[in-house]
Amino acid sequence: MSVLVKISATASTPKLHRTAAAAFEKLRTEVRDGSGIDFLAKLADALRPVNFVSDKDGVANRSWHKTGRAFDYDQTSKALVIVSEIRAGRQFFRTYLGCAKQDGSQGHRRTVADYRGGSVSGSLFDFTAEAESFGFKRIPAWKGWQKHYNRREFWHYQLDEGLSWAQAMKELEGGSGGKVYGLNDRGSVVKQIQRRLYELMLLPVEEVDGVFGAITANAIISFQRSVGVDADGVVGPRTIAALRLK
Numbered sequence: 001m002s003v004l005v006k007i008s009a010t011a012s013t014p015k016l017h018r019t020a021a022a023a024f025e026k027l028r029t030e031v032r033d034g035s036g037i038d039f040l041a042k043l044a045d046a047l048r049p050v051n052f053v054s055d056k057d058g059v060a061n062r063s064w065h066k067t068g069r070a071f072d073y074d075q076t077s078k079a080l081v082i083v084s085e086i087r088a089g090r091q092f093f094r095t096y097l098g099c100a101k102q103d104g105s106q107g108h109r110r111t112v113a114d115y116r117g118g119s120v121s122g123s124l125f126d127f128t129a130e131a132e133s134f135g136f137k138r139i140p141a142w143k144g145w146q147k148h149y150n151r152r153e154f155w156h157y158q159l160d161e162g163l164s165w166a167q168a169m170k171e172l173e174g175g176s177g178g179k180v181y182g183l184n185d186r187g188s189v190v191k192q193i194q195r196r197l198y199e200l201m202l203l204p205v206e207e208v209d210g211v212f213g214a215i216t217a218n219a220i221i222s223f224q225r226s227v228g229v230d231a232d233g234v235v236g237p238r239t240i241a242a243l244r245l246k
C-alpha cells in the first residue's frame with residue numbers, strides 16, 4: 001500500500017504523503033473559512049515523479065515534491081500579498097491573502113509592504129502563519145532571486161516532520177517494514193539490484209557501480225511499470241521480490 005494519497009485540490013499529480021495530505025485538507029478548509037477564498041483549490045504543483053529532473057532554473061532535483069510532502073500554491077491568485085522577511089540572514093517571504101470580505105469579519109486589518117512594490121492596507125489573512133500551524137514550512141529564496149523568478153520560492157510549503165530528504169524518499173515504499181533502497185544509497189545490495197537491471201537490459205553495464213543514482217531510479221521505474229508495482233523508483237520488498245533477488 002502506497003503512503004501517497006489523493007488530495008482534493010487540482011494539480012498535475014494531485015497526491016501527497018498521507019500525513020501531508022491530511023494536514024493539507026485541514027489547511028485548505030481553514031484558509032477558505034478564514035479568508036473567504038478557496039485559495040488551495042488549485043495548486044501549481046504537488047507530487048513530482050521520483051525521476052523528475054529539470055534544467056529549469058530554481059527547480060531542485062532533490063526536491064521535497066518527490067517525497068509527497070510539498071506543494072506550490074497557485075501564484076496567479078489576485079488575492080496574494082507577498083511580504084519580504086529576512087530570518088537569520090536568509091530571504092523568506094510571508095504570504096497574506098486579501099480577504100473576500102473587507103468589513104472586518106475576516107482576517108486582520110493591516111498595512112504591509114508588498115515586495116513587488118507599494119503598500120497594501122486592508123483585511124488580510126496570514127496564510128504563512130496558518131500553514132505553519134499545520135506543520136508546513138516555508139523555504140528561503142535561492143541566491144539571485146531578485147533576477148530569477150523561479151528562485152523566489154514564496155509559493156513553496158513543505159511538511160518534513162524532521163525527516164531528511166533521503167528518509168522521506170524511503171518512506172514512500174517503507175510501509176511494509178522491510179528494508180528499502182532509494183536515491184543516494186550505496187553498497188552491495190544496490191549493486192545486486194543494478195546487476196539484475198542490467199540482465200533485464202534496463203541498465204547499461206557501466207551503471208552497475210553500487211551507487212543508486214537517477215539512472216538506476218529510472219531503470220527501476222521502467223521495471224516497476226512492466227511488472228505492475230507502484231512506479232516510485234524506490235526499491236522495497238515488493239520490488240525486490242519482483243526482481244527475484246534472493
Ligand SMILES: [Zn+2]
Binds near residue numbers: 065070071
Ligand atoms: Zn515547490
